[in-house]
Amino acid sequence: MRIAYLFLLCCLLSVQAFAQAAYRRVKARNGDGVETLLLRQGLSPGRYGAAFKQLNKKNLTRRHGLITGRTYLLPKRVATRKPPVLRTARRTSRPATAVPVVLSTKPISPAQLFGPRYAGTPAQSSSLRGAVYYLSSGHGGPDPGAIGKYGSYQLAEDEYAYDVTVRLARVLISHGALVYVMVQDPNDGIRDENVLPMDYDEVQYPQLRIPLSQVQRLRQRIAQVNKLHARHKGAYQRLLALHVDSRSEGQNIDVFFYHHASSATGLRLAKNIHRVFTSRYKRAQPNRPYSGNVSERGTLYEVRNSHAPAVFMELGNIRNQKDQRRFVVADNRQALANWICEGLIADYRGKQ
Ligand SMILES: [Zn+2]
Structure with missing residues (x-):
């Protein structure tokens, strides 16, 4: 039982390691925030900010700040797609008064x-x-x-x-x-x-x-x-x-x-x-x-x-x-x- 469990754990770890290997890595410089780091890598913070935070959850400060010298994974570039014609969804974000x-x-x-x-x-x-x-x-x-x-x-x-x-x-x-x-x-x-x-x-x-x-x-x-x-x-x-x-x-x-x-x-x-x-x-x-x-x-x-x-x-x-x-x-x-x-x-x- 224990052996089986350990084996499963190893599999999970290696899958995770493999998945991480596929991302580009970059070190945060002194003074870097999510935005500045993404911009330097040619990635739009608006498009990639959320994915970046998701990928690097464990290495962000409470206020989503970066830690100098730490390595961060960059989200994969997605092909630019034209926005759908009907875009009435502007108001999906809750107004501040909510x-x-x-x-x-x-x-x-x-x-x-x-x-x-x-x-x-x-x-x-x-x-x-x-x-x-x-x-x-x-x-x-x-x-x-x-x-x-x-x-x-x-x-x-x-x-x-x-x-x-x-x-x-x-x-x-x-x-x-x-x-x-x-x-x-x-x-x-x-x-x-x-x-x-x-x-x-x-x-x-x-x-x-x-x-x-x-x-x-x-x-x-x-x-x-x-x-x-x-x-x-x-x-x-x-x-x-x-x-x-x-x-x-x-x-x-x-x-x-x-x-x-x-x-x-x-x-x-x-x-x-x-x-x-x-x-x-x-x-x-x-x-x-x-x-x-x-x-x-x-x-x-x-x-x-x-x-x-x-x-x-x-x-x-x-x-x-x-x-x-x-x-x-x-x-x-x-x-x-x-x-x-x-x-x-x-x-x-x-x-x-
Ligand atoms: Zn004071």
Whole structure:
């Protein structure tokens, strides 16, 4: 029985090897995409793109990209045929509107958000009872945000901002707060790994598809925040936007906070979080001065348009090597979440 099975397997393998031998092979150069590679070989991407992807399924990245140096099979050239005279089938592809925007009206459960390792949320105190938080981790869905090179890995801003954000959500809940996680990943959970693989399946609370356009994305996010804000009218409500990039590329930064110029409550919140960071940094690295600061950045869409007082935080720069070292350690991501929580507790305590 086993012999027969092995024999069959050998046959299959050799058939496959034979079939592959019939295709022309070509190595992907640095910077090649499916289109550029096909064009260089004189093949039309429109005509041969799908066949190429089918043939090389195993060697494509998640976004149908090529891997430099890897060998790819070229589809066989087919004789050009005249198109059939009756071509009314233009509309066979589904219009863009057919893609559902609302994937579900039910938000993802906290247990699912935190993942199996952190599913339970032990109560620590009730110091944030009555407070409502909107946590908005930067980018997500089709937009990974800034990308840093870490050895042979790519670190995406949205994954690291997200991990700190869900950790923060969990501590806030453990202190009795009501938390809305505005960007949600259905299957990542809180992750302890160093390298957090990039994916594109994050959704917008409650379960909306995240648009690629930044303007549309932020508009959608803030519309949700403001809708919820109306529902909790009268309550202490705050929005925190968390990012891991900075405008000045390559720069090693500490943590920066931005608030809206006309928002005294936003400024106070930023200062309260800043105070915790200053003292924690002093304790952790006594010889290195902490350089993060609080400043006004009214041009940030979320800060400007949120009905809840908002603070925008840059936790570091994913493209900077020193900052990367800080973010790839799960304990450091947890520390950032804990420090933000401490600042939020101080702000809530002094709210009157
Ligand atoms: Zn960002």
